[in-house]
Amino acid sequence: MPFSQQRLVRSPTGADLNLLVRHADGPPRAVIHINHGLAEHAARYARFADFLAERGFHIYVHDHRGHGATKAPDAPLGKFADKNGPSKVIADVDAIHDLIASECPNLPVILFGHSMGASVALNYLLAHSPRVHAAAIWNGNFSQGLLGQAALGILAWERMRLGSDVPSRLLPKLTFRAWGKAVPNHRTLFDWLSRDEAEVAKYIADPLCGWDASISMWRDVVSMALNGGKDAGFAGIRRDLPVAIVGGEKDSASDYGKGITNLANRMRKMDFSNLVSKVYADTRHESLNEVNRDIIMDDFAAWADGVLKG
Structure with missing residues (x-):
């Protein structure tokens, strides 16, 4: 079924966030x-x-700034x-967490x-972890x-050369397009996303997907990953915060799963005791x-069940 609700939520930043909500089919156990x-x-x-709703979860998902139907004066x-x-x-x-709490x-x-949402989630966790019961960080590279x-140097050079905050010319070539070309026998430059041809076709046909980000957005995305x-x-x-770190063995965006393993190893060395990680064989970027x-x-549902029982 479609999402239960769609509405705009005014953020203190001045953004009107496009929020989609799917309510649990039965008594709710948690919010994701x-x-x-x-x-x-x-x-x-x-x-x-x-x-997830079939398994007792409410789901809240909003369009980030500069994406989808979210509007902000400084974020086309x-x-x-x-x-x-x-x-x-x-x-x-x-x-959104304030709204969920209310x-x-x-x-x-x-x-x-x-x-990118893994970077957003991890950066949120670094600043606001008491608000979170558990965290799933998927398909990121830190x-x-x-x-x-x-990359930051390239973006600074582009900004100086082009003189305004326009779409980056180099970062898409070094990321999305390079990753697409690296897929053996690829049909499209977006085959790095998934082996499912129908899903790739839907992505390509979606006017709100696959566009070239601005120089500043790339800088912000890289900065969050570095942070x-x-x-x-x-x-x-x-x-003891429950954390699940997940990725794919054939995901070029996470350095073929190395980014997943590296984050998990780092956190284990920092004594995180309730952490699980998995790199799925043959799996590309969009799990x-x-x-x-x-x-x-x-697997995600089983992990979430364990988190709630624990």
């Missing part, structure tokens, strides 16, 4: 707050929301903000993020190090749209 990836939008999570499609983009994105996420005051909240710094790579930022998170998505969703 989904954070979507770069150059996509909240409505693409309808199948996952239905799956492809741009987070004129300045302080990451902090505004995190403040928007917090506004509408579902007695329910635990599981934070979920895919790709091990960019020198490559991330080099998630700093161990010092994890100091305020309780070490929820992959040919093995039923297995992956079942």
